[in-house]
Amino acid sequence: MHAWPASEVPALPGxxxxxxxxxxxxxxxxxxxxxxxxxxxVCGITPYDATHIGHAATYNAFDLVQRVWLDTKRQIHYVQNVTDVDDPLLERALRDGHDWTELAERETALFREDMTALRMLPPQHYIGAVEAIPGIVPLVERLRDAGAAYELDGDVYFSVESDPHFGQVSNLDAEAMRLLSAERGGDPDRPGKKNPLDPMLWMAARPGEPSWDGGSLGRGRPGWHIECVAIALDHLGMGFDIQGGGSDLAFPHHEMGASHAQALTGEFPMAKAYVHAGMVALNGEKMSKSKGNLVFVSALRRAGVDPAAIRLALLSHHYRADWEWTDEVLAEAVARLERWRAAVSRPDGVPADALVEEVREALSRDLDAPAALAAVDRWVDLQLASDEDDESAPGLVSRTVDALLGVAL
Incomplete structure (x- = not known):
């Protein structure tokens, strides 16, 4: 599966x-x-609907991570998946009378368009769950053969008790985990499971649902968590730097994935840091497909909103914060973009060397994008009121905002 084209990232001094x-x-x-x-x-989308602002906020956070690392002159090995077969996708396709593969392909294509418009840097490896199945099956067989997994009516479950570090990603107690498991795709009340929290590794084929050859597992399809583990281990190995996603993935997805990987390899931890972006609300409730309270990036673009303004709206909130999308948030971003462009359009202006370091410092401190925006705002205020004649300043500010914040002026 291919990703999307990369925008050029300007090199900055220092x-x-x-x-x-x-x-x-x-x-x-x-x-x-x-x-x-x-x-x-970074965990990718389940492509049964278009990219909403909550998605965009999450991927914006990890785009900033890439930009900070690029500014340290490092190379980046970035991997993202697409959960292109899963219950929500199959349910949406059945509801709307669409072929599930066509639905997945259409929405993944739209996601690529949105990421390109927002100037999100693409992953080097963009892998669908379906194409990863040949690598998933051997992992499930290894877990089963090692006693870390068991069969139940043809399905294969992972035993969370096989990983002594289980629970150390989300730091939740058993009752909180059970409630979230039921809410987020698990089946804690299924009879016969060794532990209510045990997640499915391989689902035996169901009538009317897609299935694949699972070797000794029989026909079926993979569970959600093992998909990402197989892709991450194949392309990154253990002990990679960041496992990222929205805060709703800390449990069960990242917790279970870490335990799968640690049980498979005997190594700890799977990732050096587990980084989670906050949730975006609309009208007082978390933006989610199940509630239908979504603001789509593609709809904003069709309405003529500059993608750079959408990106500035995202950047105006700290990535870990929960926040609410409103018309005022977008209007403020549009006004900020106009002021910034007016400031850098002048042929010369206020020296900007200090600004570069201010933006770097803000982003290095837990991706403090609001502080970075405030630093640019201060320079813009001075620039619009000044008659200084540093010819290099406007270009340096444009390159800094582009390279570190992903906003094209």
Whole structure:
């Protein structure tokens, strides 16, 4: 599966700073200092609907991670999946009378268009769950043969008790995990399971649903968590730098995935940092497909909203914060974009060397994009009121905003 084209990232003078990032597992801020190649895995979409602002906010956060690392002169090995077969996708296709593969392909294509418009840097490997199945089956067989998985009426479940580190990603108690498991795709009340929290690794073929050859597992399809594990281990190996996604993925998805990988390899941890973006609300409720309270990036673009303004709206909130999308948020972003463009359109102006370092410093501190925006705002205020004649300043500001914030002026 192919990703989307990459926009060029301008090189800035000097060198950026190592990233301090909040780690869900340790519940504190850690400094990441990867080697020459930084490794990151971000969980992708289940393509049964278009990209909404909540999606865009999450991918914007990890785009900032890439930009900070690029500014430190590192290379990046970025992997993202597409869950192109799963219950929500099949249910939506059945409801609307569409072929599930056509629905997945259409919505994935639209996602690519939205990411391109928002100037999100693409992953080096963009892998669908379906294409990963040949690599998933052997992992499930290994877990079963090692006693870390068991069969139940033809389905195969992972035993969470096989990983001594289970629970150390989300830091939740058993009751909270059980409630979230039921809410987020698990089946804690199924009779016969060894532990209510045990997640499915391989679902035996159901009538009317797609299935694949699973070797000794029989025909079926993979569980949600093992999909990402197979892709991450294949392309990144253990101990990669960041496992990322929305905060609703900390449990069960990232918790279960970490345990799968740790049981398979005997190594700990799967990722050095588990990084989670906050949720975006609309009209007082979390934006979600199940509630239908969505603002789509593609709809905003069709309405003539500049993608750079959408991106500035996302950047105006800290990536870990829960926040609400409103018309005022977008209007403020549109006005900010106009002021910034007016400021850099002048032939000369206020020196900007200090601004570059201010933006670098803000982003290195747990991706503090609002502080970075405030720094640019201060320069813009001075620029629009000044008659200084530094000919290099407007171009340097444009390159800084482009390189570090992904906003084209």
């Amino acid at each position: 060198k950026g700073r190592d990233l301090e990032i909040h780690d869900t597992a340790t519940q504190g801020t850690i400094t990441l200092a990867p080697g020459p190649v930084a490794r990151i895995y």
